Amino acid sequence: MSPNPAHRTIDTIWRIESPKVIAGLTRMVRDVGLAEDLAQDALVIALERWPETGIPANPGAWLMMTAKRRAIDVLRRSKRRDEKYAELARETSLYTEDDADSRLDGEIGDDLLRLIFMTCHPVLSREARVALTLRLLGGLTTEEIARSFLAAESTIAQRIVRAKRTLNAEKVPFEVPAGPELQERLSAVLEVLYLLFNEGYSATSGEHWTRPLLCQEALRLGRVLAEILPGEPEVHGLVALMELQSSRLRTRVNADGEPVLLMDQNRAQWDRLLIRRGLAALERSRRLGRALGPYSLQAAITACHAQAVTPEETDWTRIAALYEALSRVAPSPVVELNRAVAVSMAFGPAFGLQLVDELCAEPALKDYHLLPSVRGDLLSKLGRHEEARAEFERAAAMTRNERERTLLLNRAAACGNMAEGE
């Protein structure tokens, strides 16, 4: 933290304005690393001046203009001067910058979008994409990112430096691709945001209180993305999914830090505002009139839970149908297993068991403890206690989570007792 209040205010302004400034500069110099340095230079100048002169009325425009002037200085001295300088002279009009701010709005949106596409480029590893996105678009410090990922600051710093270098070396263009490539790249962008979100979401069961920051940041970036890319149903789908999941964030862990399952959560504490927002985002996705993609479908499933006032009122038939649709657009054994559970809730355990049995041959689920655990659950519901006991024991041996193991062994014991009582 900075030492005095003026610096704290400037820090905050930086966080709000830096993505736009970096995006605008990247368009100019075509190099995120250089753009970030220039933006940082402008920040340093602001830190020197603002405490004396006061904070300007439009600090974002001030930072942008100062950074652009620096950019011109730097480029003038650099080797690339010849080709760049002419280009800059055309693109920059320093004299109208002050009132150009509102006119620039559309462009800033475009620049942000380009920046998102750049930081999420598949040429980078997933970790690098996540770190770079948080850094350049979230305005998070290396330290904050490191804390969120429980990694050493030097590791994260290295990762970011290397990512910027890679973007340069691979000549990744600062642009939003068109046509079919857009969909492909967009899914990489959405993946990064959801990865970010999940990292925070599943960590809430630990003692790492900093991680909700990741959920919040992913959701915030998703909302920004939805605003600048309103015609993409999956963007709204992902936002819907994140809003809906966030609505139960507080009820997922009890006072002892233990996970509370969906059906046991106190629905009165679900965040109604986020649910409403999630449902609205899902509606926006639907209204675009294209077939629902994986994120929208998952959001629709989550919405079914959000709309059930009590667990008993859950519309399992609809959830089963949605899983069926999901298994077509994004087939995976895990989705199949989820579908089996939904089917068993909607139509009875025998139907679910049939689907689970088919999955037992699936090599991808060979070490997945939830498969025997679901199977055990269905068997016990069907009164086949001895078989259920064996499945729970198998699941217990497979899980790496202590708490879960205890739970599974307890269930196995309970099934054993019932089998003996017969």
Added chain:
Amino acid sequence: MRFMMIVKATTDSEAGVKPTQELIDAMQRYNEELVKAGVLLAADGLMPSAGAVRISYPEPGGKPKVVDGPFTEAKEMIAGYTLIEVKSREEAIEWAMRMPDPHGFGQGEIELRQVYEVEDIMENPESQEKENALRMKLGERNKA
């Protein structure tokens, strides 16, 4: 963390005077900025208190007293609110500072208040019976 920017009522807002086009434009630009930063959760304006009802309980345990609007003390009333989600108190203040002077004429006032987070997470006896099957229904959990 969430903050509510509460816009206080003014004699104008109470009289139902519509804001000037200039103020509407400024407000729109401001809200757009909030949306583009991904921090806006909700924003609404309230109608004048002429149509309002006030229910008070002057006697402990007694019957409610119902009074119809309009109410006179404009400054103590709310004309609208904007709910934002931000990372720090400083950020909330920064956003509040950027809000245009609401219905100004020397009466504009914005109050910034933090929203309570539900700190006490309820304790719930875990229903072991459903444990694993139910966990699976958190389908989205497994999709990473």
